[in-house]
Structure formats: C-alpha cells, structure tokens
Amino acid sequence: MLAFLIQRVLQAIFVMFVVALIAFSLFHYVGDPVLNMLGQEATEADRDMLRSQLGLDQPVVVQFWQFIVNAAQFEFGISYRSARSVSELILERLPATLELATISAIFAVVMGIVLGIYTAIQRGNWLSKFIMTASLIGVSLPTFLIGILLIYLFAVELGWLPAFGRGEVVDLGWWNTGLLTGSGLRSLILPAITLGLFQLTLIMRLVRAEMLEVLRADYIKFARARGLSRRVVNLRHALKNTLIPVITIIGLQLGTIIAFAIITETVFQWPGVGALFITAVRFVDIPVMAAYLMMIALVFVIINLIVDLLYYAVDPRLRVQGGAK
Amino acid sequence: MSQHAERGDVVVPARPGRLRTFLDSDIVYSWKQQPVVIVATLVTLVMFAGALFAPWITPQNPFDPRQIDLIDAFTPPLTTSDFTGTFYLLGSDSQGRDVFSAILYGSRISLLVGFAAVLFALVLGTLLGLSAGFRGGWRDALIMRVADVQLTFPSILMALLIFGVIRGFLPRSMHAEVAIIVLIVAIGLSDWVQYARAVRGATMVEKSKEYVQAARVIGLPDRKILVQHILPNVMRPVLVIGTIGLALAIIAEATLSFLGVGMPATQPSLGTLIRVGQDYMFSGEWWILLFPGVALLMLALSVNLLGDWLRDVLNPKLR
Numbered sequence: 161m162l163a164f165l166i167q168r169v170l171q172a173i174f175v176m177f178v179v180a181l182i183a184f185s186l187f188h189y190v191g192d193p194v195l196n197m198l199g200q201e202a203t204e205a206d207r208d209m210l211r212s213q214l215g216l217d218q219p220v221v222v223q224f225w226q227f228i229v230n231a232a233q234f235e236f237g238i239s240y241r242s243a244r245s246v247s248e249l250i251l252e253r254l255p256a257t258l259e260l261a262t263i264s265a266i267f268a269v270v271m272g273i274v275l276g277i278y279t280a281i282q283r284g285n286w287l288s289k290f291i292m293t294a295s296l297i298g299v300s301l302p303t304f305l306i307g308i309l310l311i312y313l314f315a316v317e318l319g320w321l322p323a324f325g326r327g328e329v330v331d332l333g334w335w336n337t338g339l340l341t342g343s344g345l346r347s348l349i350l351p352a353i354t355l356g357l358f359q360l361t362l363i364m365r366l367v368r369a370e371m372l373e374v375l376r377a378d379y380i381k382f383a384r385a386r387g388l389s390r391r392v393v394n395l396r397h398a399l400k401n402t403l404i405p406v407i408t409i410i411g412l413q414l415g416t417i418i419a420f421a422i423i424t425e426t427v428f429q430w431p432g433v434g435a436l437f438i439t440a441v442r443f444v445d446i447p448v449m450a451a452y453l454m455m456i457a458l459v460f461v462i463i464n465l466i467v468d469l470l471y472y473a474v475d476p477r478l479r480v481q482g483g484a485k
Numbered sequence: 486m487s488q489h490a491e492r493g494d495v496v497v498p499a500r501p502g503r504l505r506t507f508l509d510s511d512i513v514y515s516w517k518q519q520p521v522v523i524v525a526t527l528v529t530l531v532m533f534a535g536a537l538f539a540p541w542i543t544p545q546n547p548f549d550p551r552q553i554d555l556i557d558a559f560t561p562p563l564t565t566s567d568f569t570g571t572f573y574l575l576g577s578d579s580q581g582r583d584v585f586s587a588i589l590y591g592s593r594i595s596l597l598v599g600f601a602a603v604l605f606a607l608v609l610g611t612l613l614g615l616s617a618g619f620r621g622g623w624r625d626a627l628i629m630r631v632a633d634v635q636l637t638f639p640s641i642l643m644a645l646l647i648f649g650v651i652r653g654f655l656p657r658s659m660h661a662e663v664a665i666i667v668l669i670v671a672i673g674l675s676d677w678v679q680y681a682r683a684v685r686g687a688t689m690v691e692k693s694k695e696y697v698q699a700a701r702v703i704g705l706p707d708r709k710i711l712v713q714h715i716l717p718n719v720m721r722p723v724l725v726i727g728t729i730g731l732a733l734a735i736i737a738e739a740t741l742s743f744l745g746v747g748m749p750a751t752q753p754s755l756g757t758l759i760r761v762g763q764d765y766m767f768s769g770e771w772w773i774l775l776f777p778g779v780a781l782l783m784l785a786l787s788v789n790l791l792g793d794w795l796r797d798v799l800n801p802k803l804r
Contacts, residue, residue, distance in 0.1 A: 171630075171634070175634050182650060186650060186653045186654070297786070300732070300785060300786050300789045300790075301782065301785075301786075302736045302739055302740055302743075302781070302785065303740070304739075304740060304743045304744075304759070305759070305778055305781065305782060308759070308763060308766070308774070308778065311766070312766060312771075316766060316767060323767070415637070415638075415639065416639045419638075419639040419641060419642035420639070420641070422642070422645065422744070423641075423740060423743075423744065426743075426744050426745075437649075438744050438745065438746060440649075441645070441648070441649040441652065441746045442745050442746055444652060444653055444657065446653060449649055449650075449653060453646060453649075453650075456642070456646075460637055460638055461637075464637045
C-alpha cells in the first residue's frame with residue numbers, strides 16, 4: 161500500500177515539476193517582462209532597478225525556485241493585458257466555472273443514469289431506439305456546434321433563454337453566484353446542457369451496457385422468481401451492481417468537464433476561467449497562461465491520484481500484486 | 486458439358502484478377518450491406534473532391550481581394566446581386582465573399598490540417614512504440630510513463646495547451662504565418678499516445694516470433710529487422726486508429742479555430758468560418774453561420790462513420 165502510494169505521489173510531483181518548468185520557461189524566454197511592464201520612456205536605470213526588484217538578475221535556477229515558491233502561494237504576478245494580479249483575476253472568475261461545471265456534471269449524471277436504465281429495461285421500444293441513435297449523433301457533434309445550435313433554437317428563434325453571459329449575479333463576498341437569481345438560473349441552462357451532453361451520452365451508454373449485463377445474472381432471475389416487483393428488482397438489485405464502474409468513470413470525466421468548459425465558456429461568453437485562458441492564449445498573456453497551466457495540471461493530477469486510490473480500494477487484485485502494474 | 490469435362494480433366498477456374506478479388510472481399514461485402522456507410526462514403530468523397538479541386542470549382546477565390554466586391558456584402562443565398570450581377574449560391578459574407586467558395590477553401594485547410602496532424606501523430610507514435618516495444622528497458626519505461634501521464638489529460642485540452650505554449654515561444658509577428666504548422670504539431674502531439682501503445686503491444690508480440698529470431702540468426706541489423714520485418718506486421722491497428730483519428734483531428738482543428746486560437750481569419754478553416762459567422766446569428770444573416778456549420782457536421786460525421794466501419798471490418802475482435 162505504502163509503496164504504491166509513494167510511487168503515485170512521486171509521479172504526481174514529477175508531472176507538476178515538468179509543467180512548472182514549461183510555465184517558467186515561457187516566462188523566461190518570451191520577451192523581456194521589464195520591457196513589457198515599463199513604457200518606452202523608462203530609462204536604463206529604471207529598468208535595472210525593476211529587474212533587480214523582480215529578481216531577474218539572479219541565476220536561472222534561483223529564479224525557477226522563486227517561481228515554484230510563488231506558484232505554491234498562488235502568486236503569478238501581473239497580467240500583461242489587464243495589468244491586474246493574475247491570482248485575483250482567476251479567483252474572481254473561478255465561481256462561474258465551478259458553478260457551470262457542477263451543474264452540468266449533475267445534469268449529465270442524473271440524466272445519464274435515468275436514460276441508461278430506461279433504455280436497458282425498455283430495450284427495443286421505439287423511444288429507446290430513438291435515444292440511442294440520437295446519442296450517437298450527439299457524440300460526433302463538436303461541442304461548440306451543439307452550443308451554437310442551442311443558442312439559435314432557444315435564444316434567437318424562440319427567445320426563451322438568454323444567449324450569453326451569466327445573468328444577474330449575487331455577491332456573497334468570497335463567492336459570486338448566479339444560482340440565486342432567476343436570470344442567473346435561466347442563463348445557466350443552455351451552457352450546462354452543452355457542457356454536459358457529451359458526458360451524458362457516455363454515462364448513459366455505460367449504464368445501459370452494465371445494466372444489460374447485470375439483468376442477465378442469476379441472482380436477478382432468482383429475484384424475479386421470488387416474485388419481487390419489477391421495480392424492486394430493477395432499481396434495488398440490478399442498479400446497485402451497475403453503479404461501481406459508473407462511479408469510477410464519472411470521477412475520470414470530471415476533468416474532461418473542466419477541459420470542455422473552455423469551449424462552452426467561449427460559445428456562451430461565460431465569464432469563467434476557461435474564457436480567460438483562451439483570451440490569454442490569443443494575446444500571449446504569459447502570466448495568465450502559466451497560472452492556468454499550473455492550475456489545470458494540479459486539478460488533473462489530484463483527480464487521477466484519487467481515482468488511482470479508489471481503484472486500489474475497490475480492486476483487491478492490485479493489493480495482492482503490490483501495486484502499479 | 487464442356488469439352489474439358491468430357492475429357493475428364495480437372496477444371497481449374499481462372500485466377501480472378503485483382504479487381505475481382507477486391508470486389509469479392511469481405512470489406513466490399515460489408516460495405517454493400519450498410520446503406521449508412523455507403524452514404525457516408527459518398528459524402529466523404531464529394532467533400533474531399535470539393536476541397537481538392539476548390540480552385541477549379543469555385544466561382545471566385547474568396548481570399549483574393551481583386552475577385553471580391555464589397556458592394557455585394559450580405560447577399561442572401563440563391564440570389565443574383567443587383568449591383569454586380571454575380572450569382573451567390575450560398576450567399577455572401579460581410580465582405581462580399583462567396584460563402585460557397587469560402588467553404589470549399591476552408592475545408593481544404595481543415596482536411597490538410599487533419600491529415601497532416603494524423604500523419605504526424607502516426608509516425609511519431611509508431612516510431613516511439615517500435616522503439617519501446619523492441620528495446621524495452623529504460624526507453625520503454627520512459628516512453629510509457631510519458632504516455633500514461635499524457636493520457637490523463639483530454640486530448641483537446643492537450644492540443645490547446647501545446648498550441649498556447651508553442652505560440653508563447655514564437656515571436657508575435659510570425660503567429661499568422663505559422664498558425665497552420667503550429668496547429669498540426671499541437672494536434673499531432675496531443676494524439677500520438679494511442680499509436681505508440683498499440684504499436685508497442687504488437688511489437689512485443691511479434692518480437693518473440695520465429696521469423697524475427699530467424700532474421701537475427703542470419704545477422705540482420707536491428708534497424709532492418711524493425712523496419713522491414715516487424716513494421717509491416719504491426720501497421721494494421723495503426724491504420725485503424727488513424728482513420729478514426731482523422732475525424733477527431735478535424736474536430737480538434739475546428740474547435741481550436743472556433744476558439745480563435747487556430748487558423749486566422751485571413752486563412753480560414755471551417756472552424757474559423759463558424760466563429761466569424763456566429764457574429765451574424767443575431768442580425769439575421771444566418772447563411773454565413775449555417776452553411777459552414779453544416780459542412781463541418783457532414784465532414785466530421787461521415788469520416789467518423791467511415792472510421793467506425795473500417796475499424797469493425799479490419800478488426801473483428803473489437804466487434
């Protein structure tokens with residue numbers, strides 16, 4: 161157990177180290193930050209002073225160490241584009257992304273499980289067939305096209321829902337939420353569906369496949385023979401055993417939702433971290449890019465660490481062989 | 486009743502020609518059985534041809550300023566312009582560019598990036614996979630570790646991050662010119678892992694077979710054994726992954742361009758056209774958005790269906 165744990169943690173640290181190295185070299189080799197921060201009128205003496213203030217006259221290794229120390233304290237300097245602290249920019253946009261990701265994850269999981277159970281139990285009726293075909297098309301559609309389609313249908317043609325933005329936001333001091341106002345909730349519907357649709361189809365197909373497998377098992381036949389109602393057999397006996405693989409997949413998909421949030425946020429002009437990153441890439445705003453790079457790497461490393469440990473807890477075979485392979 | 490039979494000879498049927506063999510094969514049989522696949526093939530062929538022959542088919546080169554008329558801007562589809570008398574099949578955009586021509590030129594870029602990115606990933610993945618599987622040891626450990634780590638990131642995010650990083654290292658003035666190369670490298674680098682894994686597995690199986698040992702015994706150098714003997718035997722899974730990878734690469738390119746970090750508006754792919762068209766969704770010029778969207782949809786869907794079908798045919802184990 162301990163060896164496995166240490167190996168995984170070491171690997172996670174190594175990944176973070178490599179990402180930090182890339183982020184740091186971005187800073188180090190792209191242009192001169194001093195020139196970026198001071199205007200053309202600055203004298204050579206001003207530049208030297210700022211350079212030593214920023215520690216840029218130190219050896220590279222020292223600078224890299226300083227970068228890691230700063231990153232660990234979530235300190236990435238000033239955005240080239242908006243001249244504001246990067247950590248502030250990210251923190252003020254984080255709630256928007258997290259709310260969107262959470263709501264679409266809930267949407268995907270609930271709808272995915274419900275539709276998966278339905279298409280497994282009612283296999284062969286026209287509605288299940290329709291759902292399965294629709295899900296196939298849904299998988300091959302690029303996310304941004306789904307978003308545009310929804311905007312066109314529900315915002316432009318029907319005019320039911322807002323096409324962009326977050327609506328009215330309530331400021332709770334440390335968190336701004338769109339969940340407490342009507343317009344905030346209405347603004348959330350289309351982006352959440354767009355973001356969750358791919359995960360929904362994935363979960364649905366998985367639940368359906370697992371459910372069909374389980375329904376063939378002997379204990380289900382026995383439960384039916386005992387005269388239990390279909391409802392109890394399907395939901396209490398079959399569903400329980402279906403959910404174990406589903407939970408692991410959902411865990412892994414959390415990261416994907418965060419990645420695809422970048423696309424959804426751009427389509428709906430959602431003021432989240434993903435949209436911030438895209439703008440940063442477009443304008444080569446290095447501090448914001450570096451911060452996002454480090455943040456997203458950390459999120460993925462943590463998710464994978466947890467999933468690995470979950471596997472370890474769930475699958476006893478890993479314990480017998482003593483880990484990794 | 487023939488002469489041969491009367492003489493009691495054994496009748497040897499003429500060996501069928503290559504075309505005949507191909508037409509009788511399982512692949513063609515399976516193709517004929519599935520109307521969806523037939524439609525997908527036709528759509529793919531038409532779109533490939535349209536992209537390939539764009540300069541000869543299209544009424545104008547939409548990116549040659551001498552050929553477009555600003556006065557024709559926002560001409561609706563199937564209309565002849567009142568000013569210049571030009572007929573616009575799918576309408577024109579804000580600068581008087583023919584949308585039909587722009588789509589054909591755009592799918593040219595989309596397909597070019599798609600094919601090149603798949604090729605890049607395929608070659609890189611195959612080389613690394615061969616090396617890892619054949620030599621083993623630290624090479625294998627290193628390559629597979631990197632692959633494991635990369636697999637934990639979704640490939641579209643990976644492509645986006647690589648794109649951002651490469652762009653960060655390039656001087657600003659070069660961004661528009663080299664966008665297409667950066668895109669190809671970013672999408673290719675985000676997608677090599679699957680090839681490497683498949684090739685590594687297959688190589689490890691092949692390596693212990695007798696023909697490889699025989700080649701070793703007669704003293705062939707490793708390089709020759711790898712390229713001439715093992716490579717042909719591990720290519721099948723690679724080609725299968727490649728066909729499915731093409732659809733994914735096309736979508737990845739479109740997504741990046743749509744996000745505004747791919748092809749610039751001066752050299753638009755289908756994704757760029759959709760991004761530009763999105764601005765006109767609210768003002769009623771729906772054709773600037775709709776037609777590039779439909780084109781991308783048809784392209785991605787039909788290539789995807791073809792890839793899926795090819796995977797099932799070439800790899801019965803996966804069925």
